[in-house]
Amino acid sequence: MSSNFYQTSILPFASIIIKICRAYTHSQEDFEDYYQEVCLQIWRSKDNFREQCTWSTFVYRISLNVCLTLLKKKKRNGRTYFTSDVLPDMLLTENKAFEDEPLNQLYTAIRHLSEVDRALILLYLEEKPYQEIADILSTNVNNVAVRVNRIKERLKKILDEKFN
Known part of the structure; x- marks a missing residue:
């Protein structure tokens, strides 16, 4: 991969990735x-x-597809995989990508969601328009709106139960 491609086509979207x-x-x-x-x-x-x-949108689709594929492959190969329910707290705090505690709490709650719901809420948190979310996830705008509301309710419930 050329550094020019990385600088112009990947780095500006690194936060998405x-x-x-x-x-x-769940680990660095x-x-x-x-x-x-x-x-x-x-x-x-x-x-x-x-x-x-x-x-x-192209970067989102590839990122989601790669992550979901790697996740399925990891589960299939029988590698140790922590579910959100048994993820050791020290694993989150030992790694550089997981140092911000309020953000860790949000990601812990997000990990309780299905793989598709995780993708949807991440796009919502990125403030993507519903139409773009629908395009990325190959669904319709009404479905996105309904699911976002349900996911927000579920996350609130998870956070309330876990941290209150």
Whole structure:
């Protein structure tokens, strides 16, 4: 991958990639592996970009697909995988990507959601318009609106139970 491509096409969207990778990993090592794989897949897929969507939508789709694929592969291979219910607190605080405590609480709650709901709420938190979220997740705007409200209620309940 050329440094020019990384500088112009990946780095401006690094926050997107980081947030998605973080929502699907529980350790610094996995986070770094996922981030690297997402960047590699964006580079490999760059010639498939046909401008039918924005570049950020393209990056989101690749990031989500790579993370979900790696997550399924990890589960299939029987590697130790912590669910959100048994994730050791020290694992979150020992790693650089997991140092901000209020953010850790939010990500812990997000990990209680299904894989698709995680993706949806991350896009919502990025303040993406419902239409763009619908495009990324291949659904319709009404479905996005209903699911966002249900997810917000679920997250509030999880946070209330866990931290109050």
